[in-house]
Amino acid sequence: MAFTVVDYIMTRLREQHVDTLFGVPAATCAELFDKASSHGVDPVVTASDLEAGYAADGYARAKGLAAVAVGYGVGTLSMINAIAGAHVERSPVIVLNGGPTVENLNNLKNFDVLFSHSTGRPDTDLNAYELITESAVRVDRAADVPAAVDRAITTAIKRKRPVYVEISKSVWNQGCPMPTGRLSPTNPPAGTEKELATKIVGLIRAANKPLILVGTEIQRYGLADKVADLISKLGVRWSSTLLAKSTLAEKGKGWVGVYHPPHSTPVAKEAVEQADLLVMLGCVFPNGYARLVTGNNGRIVSAYDGKVKIKGGPKQNAEIGALVTELVAAAATAPPGSAPAGVIPAPPPPATGALTYRQVFQRVGAALDDSWIVVPDTFLGDFAAADLPVKGRDAFICGAVWASIGHSVAAAVGISFGSGRRPLVICGDGGFQMTAQALSTMARYGRDPVVVLIDNGIYAYEQFLIDPAYFSNAGAQPKPYVVLNHWDFTKLANSLGVRSATSVDTARAFDDALAAAKTSNAPALIVAKVNPHDLPIELS
Incomplete structure (x- = not known):
């Protein structure tokens, strides 16, 4: 059987230890999913295009390089937020897009016939991704694929940012030269x-x-x-x-x-x-x-x-x-200075009383060991998460700069494939509603993240930024536009295939739920109910 464009891409990805392809298959990129397994790359089909991008981002942060493919236009444009965050936060993801054929482009130019998912402009995806990746390229001929793919992978690894490769959907299965030599993506010294x-x-x-x-x-x-x-x-x-x-x-x-x-x-x-x-x-x-x-x-x-x-x-x-x-x-040319002893976290108090933000983080801190990798979302607990006593190196992944809510739940999918640690997600209910379908992907592929969802019924961080006085006045009403439609989170999780889903409102019940989740190798959701006027101590 002839060696094809898809074979070339998969071979190069495997050389860089990529063993998972995230995405949502479409007619423009289905060939990648068809052949991935034969190259030792597991295709992981996510519940949305945005989730695919976040999952690839999480995998890249945990392992070093990731690959994702979704449908032209409708998929790639949906995924832009995730890839923009990867760009800002130095996460090397290769976006593989099946683009229009030469005939499609000629028909658009000469007869105004739109190709599939076209906006009526020939370079929509390419132009959009040029803004949020380190490099973006379109390839129309199979013979040009090796050089384009090699440059893209090398750039992603050297610059630690995402790259975009758009390949005409007509050439996926065309013959292609085999790789020659291995890529050595290192940055040369400047001499200074x-x-x-x-x-x-x-x-x-x-x-x-x-x-x-x-x-x-x-x-x-x-x-x-x-x-x-x-x-x-x-x-x-x-x-x-x-x-x-x-x-x-x-x-x-x-x-x-x-x-x-x-x-x-x-x-x-x-x-x-x-x-x-x-x-x-x-x-x-x-x-x-x-x-x-x-x-x-x-x-x-x-x-x-x-x-x-x-x-x-x-x-x-x-x-x-x-x-x-x-x-x-x-x-090394002189003796070291005299640094003071390092900060040692205070031991958490016993689990008592109704749940608060402070207790959620205390209980999580008490449960942490070197099996967990903490994945906090952008939410009211950002500053509390900064002080969690995580164990060892590479035990924490977050979106602290791009700050897109919902990142954590979907990124945990990719982290669960890329890290040897078990993801422990901590997110607000507003962020969870952005990417809740990722629970389905966890269940489908037998992944084991534990998601701690802090349920207070509002976009609390937005309320804090707009009017922090709300949190010190128990009778105050939140801004009407920060109030969330309440979901039955445990039933939702069950419907998506997550059997371990429980709602708790006391510190002791939270401890029990987290301990139970840890003994299982299945995904779990813990809904931690807190008063909407409660505020993490770091913000008080």
């Missing part, structure tokens, strides 16, 4: 790294209160071991952004906690904001960090996106992996 590292370490040694802020690029580029070694050799305090939480194990000398303004713990807030030298490694900042980043140029060293900026100076090229290697070497 040793000099910059020497200067940066010198500044750290000369500072009285230096601190290293660990960002998500450290996890994405596999630099955690080297950065941990750097911190040890320097003997400095360190923190992480929320997006990078658990990139390093959160313990040991110098650890001050996650810095997630404006509601960080007092220890993390003081350590970061009062540091006389702040070295930011691989950080991606949302607006909450603007005050820190824009107002302190004279005491900041930043390294991200292949650039280094020292104390307000010009950006200089530097590959972050080579830079970190040189930083470790430079740090």
Whole structure:
């Protein structure tokens, strides 16, 4: 049998350890799903196109590279939000789209005949994805596929961002050359790294209160071991952004906690904001960090996106992996400083009384061990999630920068395929309603995430941003447009195939439900009912 375009793509994906293809099959991409299994790639059909994008994003964050394919136009445009978040938060996803044929494009141009799912413009998907990916390309000939696919995969891995490849649906099963050699997607050093590292370490040694802020690029580029070694050799305090939480194990000398303004713990807030030298490694900042980043140029060293900026100076090229290697070497030339003991989380109190936000996070914190990977949504509990005592490295995945509600439930599908840990989702009821169908995918494929759904009947984060006084007045009414239509969440979960679904309103019942879910290898939903006026202590 001839080696085809689909064979080429699957071969290259397997070389990069991709063993799952997420998506919703359509006539434009069905051939990918037909042949995936023969290459050792499991096709996972999700309950929506948006879920497919989120699932691929979650898989990429856990494993390093993901693939997704949905229908042209109606599928890809539905998925844009998920891929935009992957782009912002450095998650390498390859979007494989079956596009119009040359004949389709000619008929559109010459006779105004719309091809399937066309907007009447020839490049709708291509143009849209150019805005949210690192590269976007259309391929009309089988002979051009190898070069296009190789470039796309290499770019995704080197830049840690999604890429888009649109292949004419007429060429999927056409003959194609076999791959020659293996891809080696690494970023070459810029040649500046040793000099910059020497200067940066010198500044750290000369500072009285230096601190290293660990960002998500450290996890994405596999630099955690080297950065941990750097911190040890320097003997400095360190923190992480929320997006990078658990990139390093959160313990040991110098650890001050996650810095997630404006509601960080007092220890993390003081350590970061009062540091006389702040070295930011691989950080991606949302607006909450603007005050820190824009107002302190004279005491900041930043390294991200292949650039280094020292104390307000010009950006200089530097590959972050080579830079970190040189930083470790430079740090080894002198004895370490004397970092204080790391922050140790306070043990949670016993489970008593009615459920509150605080108790939900206390009970989750008490249950955490190295089998769990926590996946919080964007919701009122963001700042509480930052302080969860997760165990070990790579034990936390979130959408802290893009901040799209509903990400967590669907991303957990992909995480369950890409991580050796069991996803523990914590989300609000508003976010859950965005991607609730993902429970069906979990049940269909025998995945085991546990979803903790905080049920208070409103878009509570929106209410907090609009009128926080509501939460301190038990008689106040929420804004009418933040009130949710109430779902019977347990019955919904049962109807989607999740048999373990329970609703609890006390701390002890929550403990029992989480313990029961952990003993099972099936997906579970725990509906944690809290008063709509309740507020996490971090926001009080």
